[in-house]
Amino acid sequence: MQRSIVTAIADMMPVAGDCFLMAVPFEPEPLPGQFVMLSFGDGRTDPFLPRPISIFDWEGGMLTLLIRVVGRGTLLLGRQAAGAAVRVTGPLGNSFPDDAGRVCFIGGGIGVAPLFYAAKRSKAKDRSFILGFRSADESYLTGEFSEVAPVRFVSDDGSLGEKMFPHEKLDALVAAGERPDLVVTCGPEKMMAAVHGVAKKHGLRDVHSLESRMGCGIGACLGCRVNMPGASVLVCKEGAVFDGSIFEEKQ
Amino acid sequence: MQRSIVTAIADMMPVAGDCFLMAVPFEPEPLPGQFVMLSFGDGRTDPFLPRPISIFDWEGGMLTLLIRVVGRGTLLLGRQAAGAAVRVTGPLGNSFPDDAGRVCFIGGGIGVAPLFYAAKRSKAKDRSFILGFRSADESYLTGEFSEVAPVRFVSDDGSLGEKMFPHEKLDALVAAGERPDLVVTCGPEKMMAAVHGVAKKHGLRDVHSLESRMGCGIGACLGCRVNMPGASVLVCKEGAVFDGSIFEEKQ
Amino acid sequence: MTDLRVHIGVTTLKNPILTASGTFGYGPEFEPYLNLHALGGFCTKGISLEPRAGNPGVRIVETPSGMLNSIGLENCGSRVFLDEMLPKIAAYDTAIIVNFYAHSEEDFVKLAATLSESDRIDALEMNLSCPNVKQGGSVFGADPRLIESLTAAVRKVTKKTLIVKLSPNVTDITVTARAAEAGGADAVSLINTLIGAAVDRRTRRFTLGNKIGGLSGPAIKPVALRMVWQTARVVKIPVIGIGGIATLGDVIDFLLVGARAVQVGSANFVNPGVAQDLVEGLDRYLAERGETLDALIGSVQE
Amino acid sequence: MTDLRVHIGVTTLKNPILTASGTFGYGPEFEPYLNLHALGGFCTKGISLEPRAGNPGVRIVETPSGMLNSIGLENCGSRVFLDEMLPKIAAYDTAIIVNFYAHSEEDFVKLAATLSESDRIDALEMNLSCPNVKQGGSVFGADPRLIESLTAAVRKVTKKTLIVKLSPNVTDITVTARAAEAGGADAVSLINTLIGAAVDRRTRRFTLGNKIGGLSGPAIKPVALRMVWQTARVVKIPVIGIGGIATLGDVIDFLLVGARAVQVGSANFVNPGVAQDLVEGLDRYLAERGETLDALIGSVQE
């Protein structure tokens, strides 16, 4: 059951790398991989549209969002103080599968956001992360992720973990015999496509959380349609989680 | 010298009667009766225009504004927390004369706002207030005003001070021999016109701070022109303080 | 509960709050957020004879107090709509208004005739004004003679309530409104989106894949309100007001200047439950004042 | 300092940032907030042959991300302007562009001739598009034949740079722009305000004393950007972009789609120092990229 409510921000916390955590009371309990549409709840009309934001965490009626400041909307949202009114619509979209024994969660940059809750809630026997950041300075919540499952960090400059890309780390792990039943990724599209390449090479099952500009998040505006190599998809309604085959040219 | 700056709110304090006090660092020192244009400083474009707000107080570089929530703009301004960015342009407009020995400051409702600073800064030997509110419940800062000068309160329902209108109180005072050299008023236009009637009857000098919807506050948009009985005036540039004769039909 | 009924053509709407085409999906998307039975009606996404993929690339961009869209009239086509979509919404106790468009008079007529066969469709809304279609922009919507003849041709093949939706991208909306009236429209609805553009200054390309798109949202409300007022003064048929409606105050403003009903558009994206809030708000507003809807409509003092 | 000079007609602007007519008073009002020498130029309040009192009642109302005004072209008249206002601003080292209007071709010509006698005036901006004047709204601005003949008539009596300011309240702005070009204009400036209205629902009256007014501010930027782009593609004379410009990003957007210069309007009311910020910002932007202004202008990828 989805809802659209105006509620007061319970807590705001700055995080490294231009990010912040926003906690808002929200029911019902979302599924891992779902997202919400977040906007101002005070009646201003600028910024106008809500922003799609993944579930970073949900616990006992408190929803936590991890948001990176990239433009005007996220900038102004980040300046809201606890007590300010926001509108939250959700939970939206499909979710990550949860039927595998060994899952590897791969996140790049702000794409790590949905993976915390996904790993925390996963019933898989064996869960691990590969988290990629540009550098140690631009990484965040590394401790929090480590508490949920073992993390392999990689970074562009080697300042955090190994100096390689997430898909290279996955390749190396599989080569070393650590073969996941399912790979779950979220991050830049190039990273996800590269991970799919590795998954395909090794015959691994992989799912990916896509991004697209959204107007409504509920399938009403048709604004989020993207033409992927594998299909033209309405990200908010058919996703945001898609099978890796979406990165392959349709025959 | 006027300026237009973006600055962080130093303090916000709720006040009875849907009002709040906002403190912002601002130089230079304004003259009593001047006003500022206040808007959001975070780059949002809605609400778009700045709001004219009187100087409630200024002390050592800290400007205090007393604002009543009447519409969208003041509602959203009132929800800002300390630390939020606002734009302040000013100080604007002319000021109250300060060459009288005995001054009576008469305010109605939110019109009391500019009178605190005016009375506090006045060099007059004898200063007193007549402050009118709808009721005791909707009155505010009565203690603060009383510290600056003696106050006669009047209210519509008699729940605060005497049950009469400010102009009636002035009339009674003059009749009782307490004749001011200058009457300074700010409040609803009807109240100011009535005070002018009393002032004229007794041959008192009177000045009034007019209100008008403003676009710019600096004489650039010509939006604030109002046709008063006595003249058509550009409130922001020629006022906001006008001689009482403005309420008299031009011959 | 105040009597909120409104008569438009042969249709009685249970209240004057409709949702605008292209902003309410096909309907079911909003089930979690509101009771569709509460609405006066809803306008479907614009339907064409054949399915249409719409525009590639970025389709939506936010603007100050509004948005631009260049969806490009993506839709499932009339066949799929009638066979698959309509049955899913047929049970809703609310008026179904099918928004439709074509690129020739012939296709407009064919489509209107096809849609008229369905008993469950209450009204047709003819979209003359989509600025997103590449073949020349708002061609139908700007030429009063074309509007009149097209309306007359469609009028001949349908007994359903026929609403003509007007483009604001014209010098004088009263001219196009009168043309629709002369052609036999039961009502006009306005405004569709204003044509606009946005640039991505990092890449130095237009943000939208289609370069230009339709501007909607609170930003356009003053223009819409002016056009509705001008139009309501000169036509005898009902005017349906559209443009930036998000609050009860907006609804009242449009009714005051003469709109007989209103459509809520982009605001559905911000709060998917807003349309029901507006119905309830209007009911309360009239009840509190002991005023009838008829007394409110057009009561602005001139 | 990058070379920011721009040539329009016989005038060389030191940079492309101008302030828009009616939003910058007569100039001196802004002295406390910026250095007027820094500007490319400023357009005066619209001047008419005789003084004009403007509209009574409320003249300004805020709208979502914008505002409506119905000042009604209040101004001191050409005589007072030349004798009293102009001397006060003559010393500013910046281009003075006099915005002017009339209600007949005869008066337009007379006014242009009078204004042309002053050496200190750099350019004339002919306002065809004021929506606030009661006598029929945007009459001059909507008729291409009238625009061409009027421009030609004014052209005959002035050697100054002649800019024709266009109304956006037309079906196709490229038609009116071409008419101005054909009549001999040195440049076109666009857009003037969109016509809109607002209602005070408490009193059930139009908020503005004049009922309708001109919509300006960030809300209209997408429409302005689209029209400037369309126009810059079809005319050879320079296009001056206006509409919702408030930030450096806005300036760059307009230059990218082909504006040779821009005018800052309503944003002056929010931040009276904004125009100088924009000059400095543009200078830095180009310097950081080692790019020339010419390379930037019109460089959006199509």
Ligand SMILES: Cc1cc2nc3c(=O)[nH]c(=O)nc-3n(C[C@H](O)[C@H](O)[C@H](O)COP(=O)(O)OP(=O)(O)OC[C@H]3O[C@@H](n4cnc5c(N)ncnc54)[C@H](O)[C@@H]3O)c2cc1C
């Ligand atoms: C399903 C989904 C989940 C997401 N989860 C998160 C998350 O948990 N944390 C987080 O920080 N970000 C997340 N994002 C990205 C986030 O929505 C954008 O960063 C944000 O919308 C940018 O808004 P802005 O106003 O700051 O940027 P601007 O660039 O000013 O945005 C302008 C417009 O562009 C759109 N836009 C711009 N960039 C993006 C983008 N990368 N993706 C989608 N829309 C974009 C916005 O919707 C907005 O309407 C998610 C996106 C999607 C689709």
Ligand SMILES: Cc1cc2nc3c(=O)[nH]c(=O)nc-3n(C[C@H](O)[C@H](O)[C@H](O)COP(=O)(O)OP(=O)(O)OC[C@H]3O[C@@H](n4cnc5c(N)ncnc54)[C@H](O)[C@@H]3O)c2cc1C
């Ligand atoms: C010189 C001057 C000094 C003022 N000093 C104070 C003060 O110290 N404290 C205070 O609380 N108020 C003061 N006001 C009134 C204050 O400016 C308005 O209450 C405020 O602008 C209303 O804005 P809003 O968005 O809340 O209301 P809305 O009704 O939503 O306003 C919409 C628009 O109408 C205009 N408007 C509406 N009512 C008024 C009004 N009464 N006066 C002027 N503009 C109005 C606003 O400028 C705004 O653009 C003063 C006004 C003037 C002219």
Ligand SMILES: Cc1cc2nc3c(=O)[nH]c(=O)nc-3n(C[C@H](O)[C@H](O)[C@H](O)COP(=O)(O)O)c2cc1C
């Ligand atoms: C994403 C989107 C899609 C639209 N699609 C259609 C359409 O298919 N047919 C149509 O007549 N109008 C369409 N419109 C226009 C709206 O129905 C409405 O006229 C316009 O958005 C103005 O109303 P608003 O400001 O409330 O959004 C669309 C608008 C948007 C935002």
Ligand SMILES: Cc1cc2nc3c(=O)[nH]c(=O)nc-3n(C[C@H](O)[C@H](O)[C@H](O)COP(=O)(O)O)c2cc1C
């Ligand atoms: C209060 C006000 C007065 C205006 N007066 C004039 C005028 O006298 N002549 C004119 O050509 N344009 C006038 N305009 C239009 C502006 O010059 C400009 O074209 C318009 O406001 C759009 O720009 P903006 O969105 O940056 O404000 C006026 C605009 C405003 C807001």
Ligand code: FES
């Ligand atoms: S965001 Fe509106 S349909 Fe997907």
Ligand code: FES
């Ligand atoms: S408020 Fe702009 S001139 Fe007075």
